[in-house]
Amino acid sequence: MTRFPPLDGLLAGRLEAALRKPAAQQPVWPDPRRARDAVAALSRAEPIVAPDETARLARQLAAVARGEAFLLQGGDCAETFADSTEAHQRANLRTLAHMAAVLVHRAGLPVVKIARMAGQYAKPRSQAVDAGGLPVYRGDMVNSVESTPAARAPDPDRMLRAHAGAAGTMGLVREFRRGGPAGSEIYVSHEALLLDYERSQLWVDTSGPEPRLSSGLGHFLWIGERTRQLDGAHLAFAELLSNPIGIKIGPATTPEQAVEYVRRLDPHGEPGRVTLVSRMGHARVRDVLPPIVEKVTASGCQVIWQCDPMHGNTYMSANGYKTRHLRQIVDEMTGFFEVHRRLGTHPGGIHVEVTGDDVTECLGGAPAVAEKDLPVRYETACDPRLNAQQAVGLAFLVAEMVGASRT
Numbered sequence: 001m002t003r004f005p006p007l008d009g010l011l012a013g014r015l016e017a018a019l020r021k022p023a024a025q026q027p028v029w030p031d032p033r034r035a036r037d038a039v040a041a042l043s044r045a046e047p048i049v050a051p052d053e054t055a056r057l058a059r060q061l062a063a064v065a066r067g068e069a070f071l072l073q074g075g076d077c078a079e080t081f082a083d084s085t086e087a088h089q090r091a092n093l094r095t096l097a098h099m100a101a102v103l104v105h106r107a108g109l110p111v112v113k114i115a116r117m118a119g120q121y122a123k124p125r126s127q128a129v130d131a132g133g134l135p136v137y138r139g140d141m142v143n144s145v146e147s148t149p150a151a152r153a154p155d156p157d158r159m160l161r162a163h164a165g166a167a168g169t170m171g172l173v174r175e176f177r178r179g180g181p182a183g184s185e186i187y188v189s190h191e192a193l194l195l196d197y198e199r200s201q202l203w204v205d206t207s208g209p210e211p212r213l214s215s216g217l218g219h220f221l222w223i224g225e226r227t228r229q230l231d232g233a234h235l236a237f238a239e240l241l242s243n244p245i246g247i248k249i250g251p252a253t254t255p256e257q258a259v260e261y262v263r264r265l266d267p268h269g270e271p272g273r274v275t276l277v278s279r280m281g282h283a284r285v286r287d288v289l290p291p292i293v294e295k296v297t298a299s300g301c302q303v304i305w306q307c308d309p310m311h312g313n314t315y316m317s318a319n320g321y322k323t324r325h326l327r328q329i330v331d332e333m334t335g336f337f338e339v340h341r342r343l344g345t346h347p348g349g350i351h352v353e354v355t356g357d358d359v360t361e362c363l364g365g366a367p368a369v370a371e372k373d374l375p376v377r378y379e380t381a382c383d384p385r386l387n388a389q390q391a392v393g394l395a396f397l398v399a400e401m402v403g404a405s406r407t
């Protein structure tokens with residue numbers, strides 16, 4: 001694969017201007033010189049993904065946007081160094097592949113699979129400080145989950161460790177793909193959150209309607225709910241990329257904002273370039289989503305509508321665990337499909353936090369996880385994930401909804 005020559009000219013200037021904008025959720029590195037050295041070392045490292053793979057994904061996502069395929073995206077909330085074992089990663093890939101098989105066979109549509117993997121090491125947080133008064137854990141790429149002041153100090157060398165972990169993971173994904181059925185491509189994605197990491201591996205890509213930057217760090221990148229400010233650095237950075245881009249839209253999103261995101265990220269009207277990932281919460285989706293879908297559709301842009309039924313439905317259980325109930329997850333998904341059916345738009349995909357491990361982090365399912373079971377195998381470093389049985393059960397329900405939406 002090609003390495004990363006230094007950028008110069010117009011795109012380099014636009015990148016610097018984007019990165020000078022206010023950036024939410026960034027760590028303050030104790031020694032900025034060490035952070036600069038880490039970014040320089042990353043730019044000399046092998047890329048995680050190749051541009052031709054990313055271009056292939058973009059073509060498949062265009063088919064999703066046209067209503068000819070379905071997008072399944074899922075994986076850990078937060079990858080960690082400790083859990084980046086072959087057994088864990090294979091279990092996650094198997095679960096994603098199993099969900100996809102259910103969808104293909106029961107819904108009768110081709111499924112594009114994107115793992116939350118090979119770079120999902122940085123987390124946006126609601127608070128800067130945790131209940132014990134320590135700086136909050138921001139993902140293994142930034143600091144450690146361990147509760148000591150030293151462990152929580154941001155360490156830029158963690159970006160190098162995360163990148164090496166992502167490279168190893170990508171090797172495993174490629175091997176898994178080779179062993180799978182024909183056409184069983186799996187792409188990788190992460191939240192484009194930590195801008196020092198994201199800026200480090202960029203090629204100039206002249207294959208599209210204008211020169212843009214292709215990230216070597218992941219095929220699909222998304223902007224999170226906490227970093228989608230219209231005047232912020234994350235959106236300005238994403239505008240420069242040629243990779244397909246997701247953007248999370250929570251219940252406070254207005255139809256005007258949604259149109260502005262699409263206008264900024266998809267100025268050339270490329271079907272599937274933008275995935276709008278709605279994560280409204282089960283109680284709000286039926287009210288908040290319709291005017292957004294109507295206004296974006298009226299703008300003429302062909303986006304992918306994807307439902308993340310996890311992030312709007314998180315709550316604290318009576319015994320003190322951050323959890324989600326499958327009943328509410330299914331309800332948000334049902335609401336999402338109802339809205340698209342009513343408006344005649346394609347419910348293009350789902351985005352879920354899942355693992356192949358037998359964890360007890362989300363409630364419900366069959367066999368049901370109850371509140372008393374949560375402590376048994378609550379292993380996530382951040383948000384609760386569906387276990388394999390819950391995930392596959394959900395895939396059966398979604399397959400029915402997709403099937404119904406096509407009749």
Ligand SMILES: O=C[C@H](O)[C@H](O)COP(=O)(O)O
Pocket residue numbers: 077123124125126127311382383
């Ligand atoms: O995964 C998503 C976010 O990082 C997470 O929901 C934030 O969690 P917090 O509200 O505990 O900070």
Ligand SMILES: C=C(OP(=O)(O)O)C(=O)O
Pocket residue numbers: 077124191223224225226248279308311
């Ligand atoms: C942080 C995430 O979601 P959101 O930005 O929607 O809260 C996530 O998907 O990891």
